[in-house]
Amino acid sequence: xxxxxxxxxxxxxxxxxxxxxxxxxxxxxxxxxxxxxxxxxxxxxxxxxxxxxxxxxxxxxxxxxxxxxxxxxxxxxxxxxxxxxxxxxxxxxxxxxxxxxxxxxxxxxxxxx
Amino acid sequence: xxxxxxxxxxxxxxxxxxxxxxxxxxxxxxxxxxxxxxxxxxxxxxxxxxxxxxxxxxxxxxxxxxxxxxxxxxxxxxxxxxxxxxxxxxxxxxxxxxxxxxxxxxxxxxxx
Numbered sequence: 001x002x003x004x005x006x007x008x009x010x011x012x013x014x015x016x017x018x019x020x021x022x023x024x025x026x027x028x029x030x031x032x033x034x035x036x037x038x039x040x041x042x043x044x045x046x047x048x049x050x051x052x053x054x055x056x057x058x059x060x061x062x063x064x065x066x067x068x069x070x071x072x073x074x075x076x077x078x079x080x081x082x083x084x085x086x087x088x089x090x091x092x093x094x095x096x097x098x099x100x101x102x103x104x105x106x107x108x109x110x111x112x113x
Numbered sequence: 114x115x116x117x118x119x120x121x122x123x124x125x126x127x128x129x130x131x132x133x134x135x136x137x138x139x140x141x142x143x144x145x146x147x148x149x150x151x152x153x154x155x156x157x158x159x160x161x162x163x164x165x166x167x168x169x170x171x172x173x174x175x176x177x178x179x180x181x182x183x184x185x186x187x188x189x190x191x192x193x194x195x196x197x198x199x200x201x202x203x204x205x206x207x208x209x210x211x212x213x214x215x216x217x218x219x220x221x222x223x224x225x
């Protein structure tokens with residue numbers, strides 16, 4: 001079956017620290033991979049995506065590379081800011097007779113000034 | 114991209130009542146999705162709604178509890194029926210794009 005596993009939170013970092021949030025997946029077929037972000041009190045926003053192996057998605061200083069050999073899509077940022085405090089969801093979509101997105105459990109990030 | 118609006122944005126309801134959530138998209142789309150996000154949890158797909166046919170429900174969700182309408186290609190409603198405090202969640206509408214999904218802002222429901 002299809003599933004997404006991401007590291008448990010909360011993750012607490014100081015401003016300007018390096019961020020990694022791990023995400024691994026299992027999927028039938030060839031999934032597209034996503035990171036979504038949910039800021040406090042807001043809806044879900046697409047942060048970045050990658051649609052095939054070795055693609056790198058990037059946005060707002062965040063990056064993630066689609067690694068087929070390790071079935072991973074880890075999220076990284078070199079220097080986090082307080083405004084990055086949010087919940088981050090790793091997700092995959094497969095279209096095998098029906099379009100469906102599978103979400104990870106979410107990782108809450110707190111960034112301290 | 115698609116711009117999605119939902120009404121209401123939030124509501125507080127009494128146990129045993131029903132609430133209908135509206136979802137409006139700024140373009141015509143074939144598939145619309147309804148998700149639930151319980152407090153501190155991830156998103157769970159409730160059902161997929163195609164225009165002109167009955168919605169397809171995921172395991173654990175039934176039409177009597179979550180009836181869905183899809184009268185045209187830009188609009189859908191989700192009703193949460195006979196509510197209990199366990200139904201307190203954020204309900205999100207979503208549509209399919211090219212290799213991604215777009216999400217509405219969500220409806221935050223609290224059931225007392």
